[in-house]
Amino acid sequence: MARYYGKVGFGQAQNQGNGVYSGDIAYRYYYGDVLSNYRNTENDQKVNSDLTVSNSISIVSDSHANEHFSAIRYVEWSGALWKVTSVSVESPRLILKLGGRYNGPEGTAAVNS
Numbered sequence: 001m002a003r004y005y006g007k008v009g010f011g012q013a014q015n016q017g018n019g020v021y022s023g024d025i026a027y028r029y030y031y032g033d034v035l036s037n038y039r040n041t042e043n044d045q046k047v048n049s050d051l052t053v054s055n056s057i058s059i060v061s062d063s064h065a066n067e068h069f070s071a072i073r074y075v076e077w078s079g080a081l082w083k084v085t086s087v088s089v090e091s092p093r094l095i096l097k098l099g100g101r102y103n104g105p106e107g108t109a110a111v112n113s
Contacts, residue, residue: 024107025105036056084099
């Protein structure tokens with residue numbers, strides 16, 4: 001089992017007024033383990049296939065991750081940002097299942113507390 005240390009991005013919708021919302025992203029660093037490591041290509045009659053992974057990463061959660069696990073948007077792994085498709089709460093850990101590449105904003109660093 002490989003070790004993990006990297007960014008986990010959390011997204012929160014912020015009300016800008018008059019019914020306008022913007023998605024603010026902040027990331028924190030977490031330790032954990034890579035539980036599974038799979039790579040897929042989806043060839044849906046495209047010139048370039050979509051690269052997806054079916055990895056599971058288990059992170060040691062803190063109070064922020066436990067309270068905001070539904071807001072997790074991405075994980076930095078193997079030099080790229082990957083979408084988190086599902087989160088399983090198995091206290092004191094969160095199991096993050098990854099999918100395709102994350103192409104949204106990376107956000108700003110938050111202070112782990």
